[in-house]
Amino acid sequence: MARNRGTGVLVALALALLAAALSPGAARADGAALHALARLDPVAAEFADDGSGIAIRLPLSQPVPFRVFFLDTPPRLVVDFREVDFGGADPMAAVHSKRITGLSWGPFTDGWSRMVAELDGPMALTSAEEKTTGAMDGALIRIALRPTDTAAFQARVAADRASDQASAGAGDWRLPPPASVAAAKTARQTGDRPLRVTIDPGHGGIDPGAQAGRVREAAVVLTFAMDLAERLKRAGMEVELTRRSDQFVPLETRISVARASGADLFLSIHADALAEGEAAGATIYKMASEASDLASEQLAERHDRADILAGVDLTGNDDEVAGVLLDLARQETQPRADKLAVDLGTALQAAGVPMHRHPIQEAAFSVLKSADIPSLLIEIGFLSSPEDRARIDDPAARARMVAAIQAGIEDWAATDAAEAQLLRQ
DSSP: OOOOSOHHHHHHHHHHHHHHHHSTTTSOTTOOOOSSOEEBOTTTOEEEEOSSSEEEEEEESSOOOEEEEEETTTTEEEEEESOEEOTTOOGGGGEEOTTEEEEEEEEEETTEEEEEEEESSOEEEEEEEEEEOSGGGOEEEEEEEEEOOHHHHHHHHHHHHHHHHHTTTSGGGOOOOOOOOOOOOOOOOOSSSOOEEEEEEOOBTTBOOSEETTEEHHHHHHHHHHHHHHHHHHTTOEEEESOSSSOOOOHHHHHHHHHHTTOSEEEEEEOOOOSSSOOOSEEEEEEOSSOSSHHHHHHHHHHHHHHHHTTOOOTTOOOHHHHHHHHHHHHHHHHHHHHHHHHHHHHHHHTTOOEEEEEEEEEOOGGGOOSSSOEEEEEOOOTTSHHHHHHHHOHHHHHHHHHHHHHHHHHHHHHHHHHHHHHHO
């Protein structure tokens, strides 16, 4: 069960399990998991310089098992908890150290929460411990870091990665499962079976997406995606969602969900925010190696960066040979996605849905890189626009957009099926 994370982490784990066992009503004697989430006190939480490094204090309502490890490119400290409610607090409000350039926390996968601190350089773990505070069965996690050299940091990252691979799937300390092995390529739809649609509500869990006040993109697009899924199912389509709750899903896993379900098309739903320039109205994004404009490029970079900062290890994902093969496969898929974008845009405009002044754009969104499934990203609006926020929050306006997307999909599917039948002859 234990991982080789260093003496400090092993001590922390032992203390957490002992405290959980002794805490009244917190855990059963048979070792079952805590029956309630631990809650972080965000006001008392602190990430501060201590002269020689970084001192982290995380006050919790009850003890929890946790683990600490590092990732690189960029350097990150990752802490997994079983399980913590961060209460929607702004993580950066607790940061008082210039050595931490970014901080995020939230649900990560079933039964697990994650905190990721982006570091300004390589750091080493000095200590990690959890102690009960006595009051209300509370607990305090302390983590201390100090600067180190690049070689030592990379050695630690490699050791952490090897430890994960050696113990994958063992006990409760397993990592989220990797993307499933792709199923055999689904035959192109010809209209002789229900259309299979995968809907991807963007962001989730540790990655809340864009925010406007207390409105979080991850929650907004999940509501919209659930409405759209229900509408498409009533129309006779088979629908799969990449997530159904506030849970983090890596980009590659989102694509794998679509492939495993034999999807005929993939729609990723977003509601971003852009501080620069005009950003209002529904927008449809197609896959392209170069973005239509600077704003599109920034959106694509932010989506990929959110995946990185959530603690995803992207080592080994640069395969130039695979990239060439994928580009060849897209020669058949991309024109179909282009036609889907046109049909969706036409249907949305016909329904009176306010559109961006450039309603169809291009960007290198990683979530659109499936080579064998026509894939699009739909911005249902921008949270940075008060008018868009009001429309997204209006059930009637959402219903009009959902109905328009259904109509656009049906128009595309009919033409696409007819083309496929001609190609078979």
